[in-house]
Amino acid sequence: MSAGGIDQKRVLFSWAMLAPFIVLFTVFVVYPLIQSAFLAANQTFGPGTRTFVGTKNFELLFSDPVFWKSITNTFIYAMGSLFIQLPLAFALALALNSQKLRGRGIYRLIFFSPQLMGLVFVSILGALAFEKRAGLVNQAIAFILQDPKYLEIDWLQQHVMATLILISLWLYVGFNMIYFLAALQSVDKSLMEASEIDGANAWGKLRHVIFPSVKPVATFVVLLSMIGSLQLFELPYILLENSGGPENSGLTIVMYLYQNGFDLGDLGYASAIGWVLAIILIGLALVQVKLTRAQEVRP
Amino acid sequence: MSAGQRKLSKWAMHAILIVLSIVTLVPYGWLLIASLKNQDDFFSAIFLPPGDGVFGIGWDKLTLDNYQNLFGLGFGVNLVNSIFYSATTALAATLICAATGYVLAKHQFRGRNLITVVVLGALIVPPTLLLAPGYELLYDLGLLDTAWGLLLPLLAPAFGVFLFRQAVIQSVPDELLEAARIDGASEWSIFFIVVFPLVRPMIGAFMLITFLGMWNNFISPQIVLQTADKQPLSVAISQLRGVYKTDYGLLTAATVVSVLPVAALFLLLQKQFISGLTSGAVKG
Numbered sequence: 001m002s003a004g005g006i007d008q009k010r011v012l013f014s015w016a017m018l019a020p021f022i023v024l025f026t027v028f029v030v031y032p033l034i035q036s037a038f039l040a041a042n043q044t045f046g047p048g049t050r051t052f053v054g055t056k057n058f059e060l061l062f063s064d065p066v067f068w069k070s071i072t073n074t075f076i077y078a079m080g081s082l083f084i085q086l087p088l089a090f091a092l093a094l095a096l097n098s099q100k101l102r103g104r105g106i107y108r109l110i111f112f113s114p115q116l117m118g119l120v121f122v123s124i125l126g127a128l129a130f131e132k133r134a135g136l137v138n139q140a141i142a143f144i145l146q147d148p149k150y151l152e153i154d155w156l157q158q159h160v161m162a163t164l165i166l167i168s169l170w171l172y173v174g175f176n177m178i179y180f181l182a183a184l185q186s187v188d189k190s191l192m193e194a195s196e197i198d199g200a201n202a203w204g205k206l207r208h209v210i211f212p213s214v215k216p217v218a219t220f221v222v223l224l225s226m227i228g229s230l231q232l233f234e235l236p237y238i239l240l241e242n243s244g245g246p247e248n249s250g251l252t253i254v255m256y257l258y259q260n261g262f263d264l265g266d267l268g269y270a271s272a273i274g275w276v277l278a279i280i281l282i283g284l285a286l287v288q289v290k291l292t293r294a295q296e297v298r299p
Numbered sequence: 300m301s302a303g304q305r306k307l308s309k310w311a312m313h314a315i316l317i318v319l320s321i322v323t324l325v326p327y328g329w330l331l332i333a334s335l336k337n338q339d340d341f342f343s344a345i346f347l348p349p350g351d352g353v354f355g356i357g358w359d360k361l362t363l364d365n366y367q368n369l370f371g372l373g374f375g376v377n378l379v380n381s382i383f384y385s386a387t388t389a390l391a392a393t394l395i396c397a398a399t400g401y402v403l404a405k406h407q408f409r410g411r412n413l414i415t416v417v418v419l420g421a422l423i424v425p426p427t428l429l430l431a432p433g434y435e436l437l438y439d440l441g442l443l444d445t446a447w448g449l450l451l452p453l454l455a456p457a458f459g460v461f462l463f464r465q466a467v468i469q470s471v472p473d474e475l476l477e478a479a480r481i482d483g484a485s486e487w488s489i490f491f492i493v494v495f496p497l498v499r500p501m502i503g504a505f506m507l508i509t510f511l512g513m514w515n516n517f518i519s520p521q522i523v524l525q526t527a528d529k530q531p532l533s534v535a536i537s538q539l540r541g542v543y544k545t546d547y548g549l550l551t552a553a554t555v556v557s558v559l560p561v562a563a564l565f566l567l568l569q570k571q572f573i574s575g576l577t578s579g580a581v582k583g
Contacts, residue, residue: 013486014406018414021399024455029421032432039432047438092319095312102313109569110320113327116562118515120533124540124554125330128547136329139345170323231427234517238537254427262522267431274428281425 039271046265057272067273069248070256073161077252078229080165081172086225089173090218093180094210108181111174119171123238126167130155130239156239160250164235176221183217184210216292223288227281233258253277334551335361341547365548366556374553376528377535381514382560384449384531389510391454393502400463401494405476415464421457434522442523449523453513459505466501467494507568514561532557 040057042050061067092111096104114122129136133151142150155163191209200208233254236245242259244251253273261270332346340348340360350357403415433452434443442448471494479489495502517533524530527538536553543549 010406010486011408014402014408014411017398017402017490020395021455021460022414024395024451025418025421025457028433028436028452028455029424029429029457030417032429032436033424035432035435036428039435044435047435095316107316107320110323113562114323116565117558118511118533118561120515120517120537121554121557124536124550125326127540128333128550129326129329134342134547136326136345140325143345170326174323227425231425233427237517238540241541257427257430258518261431261434267435270431271428274425274431278425278428282423285423 036271036274039268040275042268044265044267047267050268053268057269058276060269061272061276066248066251067253067256070251070253073248073250074230074232074252076161077164077168077232078226080161081168081225081229082222084165085169085172086176086221088169089176089221090180092173092177093184094206096177097181097184108174108177111177113174114171115175117171119234120238122167122171123235126163126170126235127156127239130163130167157246160236160240160245163239164232164250167235167239168229172225176225179217179221180214183214187213219288219292223285226284230277230281230284330551330554332361333547334365334555335363336548337362337364338546338548365552368549369552369556372539373527374532374535374539374556377530377532378556378560380529381531381533381557384446384520385510385513387450388453388513389506391450392456392459392509393506395454396456396459396505397463397495397498397502398490399460400465401467401471401490401498403460404464404467405471405473418457418460422461430518430522437523444523444525444529446529449520453516453519456509459509462501462505463498466498470497503568507564510564511561 039050041052041054043053043057044050095101096108096111098104101107117125130138132138132154135155137155138151138153141153142148153159187210191213192205195205195209231254232252236250236252237255237258240250242255242263244255244259254277257270257273257277260273261267329346333341336344336348337360340357343349348357348360349355350360352358399418403411403418429452437443437448437452440448442451475493475497476489479493484492514531515533516531517537520531520534521537524534527535530538532553536550536557539553540550
């Protein structure tokens, strides 16, 4: 066989291997992505009923108080992840990273375990556990503080955002801890020893040795956690039974997208919301890339 | 730090970790016990109901009625659906992504760079953006409320292609492929016999991640599937809550049934899962 024949055979093989991916990817990712731009300029009443409205969806969106409410809620939740969840995860990782600590494997498995339940099932458990009176959380608080008045805390009506953040702590702290643990493995041991000889205290070691070497993973985890938080849906959807809660106190951006697209049938307005969210997320990703680059350039 | 202080701080550390472990674990116990109690006992005790058995606990009050009711309502069908959807997605997506990742990493042909750039670019497209147009597309194709409509859009994740491309670049040397070609191996057998074993850790991790992702996927089946008999556990359980909001025994039993298979699978394969989870982070 000639060399040309072999080359041709290899190219044929390449395309045969790629074919399933390319077909599915084009039909179910690229095509809908293009359509979402058109949809955002239309109003629909269910699928297949487009009416062109130009930029009206976006104009409506920016003056829609419910949309702004959903943005505020979503960002409060994301800030909860950033400033409560991730520091806790990092602290746990530091504690479990010590070689001398007994039972670290078991602790690690325990803290990670909620992740096994999956968000939907955690949401069901959370909804039951945060019920008034019979729920585990109020029962526990009332038992510890020895006062039955705490049985009446109405988490799902009056403290929706706090409930969402508390459940997400239970679910995600151990998950993010795994990333930080992996990053801590890469901290240079000789550098740690050297700083110990130099008489660095715990804070000094943390600041000058540990922080710089976990920074790449930390920025990655921050981005991942922001992207996840800003797309929060299942937890409030199930907790509040798709209602958004009293005065939309638990409505998130994706929940509002879902309500408009799939409860009211306006896929156009839903697409417009999708685009605003996408632009926020892509903006965040670009900032992260910039930050990482800046770190690499610095001596 | 003196030896005494060191010991104290060690004990303080364990005390904190144990308290946090209890906070993490207690909900499981509560869930499991609640699923074994009838409605009256659910309200009469946080955990095990009091009675005159061993330890002053009414062991005889525990019952499997909730589970019986649950399967009487047809929850078994949803369990089978979840297994089917998750297994199919895991197998097909792994095969498709491995093939694509390998070819993009090791084969030369026109259009390769374009495809690579498009795939990497797709990583930043948030899946929520595709919900509305994807729904419209399934409507146009007549695939709403079918298993195909649920599965086909999930079989070509750009993320998987990215992971396998990385794995092949890192663990499949060019020389090995050339040697196999000189020995007369066909391209297909090179892929299945030479490449597959070399990226096996990624195959295991990705299959597990995809399986769990599908098992826990809510929004896709919620949008695509209307018929109760076709729905997976995630959607079925949220509808169960809509109808039987105050039947705590039934809802907790449903949660236990939904979570146990996955937890068992994970405990069997946890090493692979964790390595797969962190592979993108550490090497990136």
